[in-house]
Amino acid sequence: MKAWIVSDIGAPQEVIAPGEREQPVPGPGEALLKVGAAGLGLPDVLMCRGKYAMSPPLPFVPGQEVAGEVVAVGENCSYAVGERVMGVTAFYHGHGSFAEYCIAPDFSLYPIPHGMDDNRAAGFTIPYHTAWVGLVERGALAEGEVLLVHGAAGGSGAAAIHLGKALGATVIATASSADKLAYAAAQGADHCINYADADFVAAVNEITAGRGADVVYDPVGGATYERSLECIASGGRLLAIGYASGRWGVADGRTLVARNASAIGVYVGAYGHEQMQGCHAALVELCAAGRLDPAPETVIGFDELGEYLERLAGRRALGKVVMAL
Ligand SMILES: NC(=O)c1ccc[n+]([C@@H]2O[C@H](COP(=O)([O-])OP(=O)(O)OC[C@H]3O[C@@H](n4cnc5c(N)ncnc54)[C@H](OP(=O)(O)O)[C@@H]3O)[C@@H](O)[C@H]2O)c1
Structure with a gap:
């Protein structure tokens, strides 16, 4: 072959x-x-x-x-x-x-x-199952909450935008170039930040009037992950998805405590097949209803x-x- x-x-x-x-x-x-x-x-x-x-x-x-x-x-x-x-x-x-x-x-x-x-x-399978386990099972994203998606023009990021919008969140997308941000906006992101030429922490705090994002979906890792704690809402959930930047980030305990925030790992591979059948069925239903198009x-x-x-x-x-x- x-x-x-x-x-x-x-x-x-x-x-x-x-x-x-x-x-x-x-x-x-x-x-x-x-x-x-x-x-x-x-x-x-x-x-x-x-x-x-x-x-x-x-x-x-x-x-x-x-x-x-x-x-x-x-x-x-x-x-x-x-x-x-x-x-x-x-x-x-x-x-x-x-x-x-x-x-x-x-x-x-x-x-x-x-x-x-x-x-x-x-x-x-990989992007949408990860988005479901991250946003629904681990991150408990609720309708009306603010979701910050890093690496938003990548495969994982785009799926998180789609599912975040289907779940009724306001989505803030970050990416490193104008064409990537145009792509993220076309996927449904409500706000787009070019983190190559603007400080994403300041931009998220400005967009949310100082409140911060309720859930952060981070496939990038490193400093992106670490700095996300500076723009997370009280009670926020910081989801570690991947390390596209080359290293995993380290969450600062002091900031987690100050904001009542949680640093949460997301790994679909550790979920059992039966549990994933339920997640898969829910995603397929969203597709059938026209609320998600992969x-x-x-x-x-x-x-x-x-x-x-x-x-x-x-x-x-x-x-x-x-x-x-
Ligand atoms: N936890 C899980 O179950 C799970 C599931 C799927 C994937 N992942 C992980 O998620 C990460 C992303 O995977 P993906 O397939 O979504 O990747 P992708 O499509 O390439 O997207 C990754 C994004 O990360 C950003 N990035 C920042 N620094 C980078 C660098 N040095 N090299 C490449 N990209 C960089 C890029 O956006 P900007 O240029 O805009 O910064 C890129 O669009 C990987 O680490 C993967 O292993 C984890």
């Missing part, structure tokens, strides 16, 4: 190349999928760089997110050949979705809802993958990018 194969550790375009690889065989509880579309995310870049905790040994095929058709199953797999499914691959075994076929464990898969195309389904911003062909991973690495991608096969 054709596949993008990572054969060394380094910058994506230097270490990943298209090639031929044997079609993998599903083990117990696993399905072999014919890939319809694959979602790109920063973790794929981090795996190329050898900076992701669940990186498989070299050489490997990356690609965490997939939508496709079940073409073979291992023992006790709960899906049947012919079913259309979406979810997270066995990338940690090197059988990711940047290929014609990939492996996925059944506990990471969900049936593709009627009417959802592969491109939408491929970029759905359309990716960019759909690329197989040959363009290396270039787009490099764009993600260089902060040059907008929203979700999906590779269609």
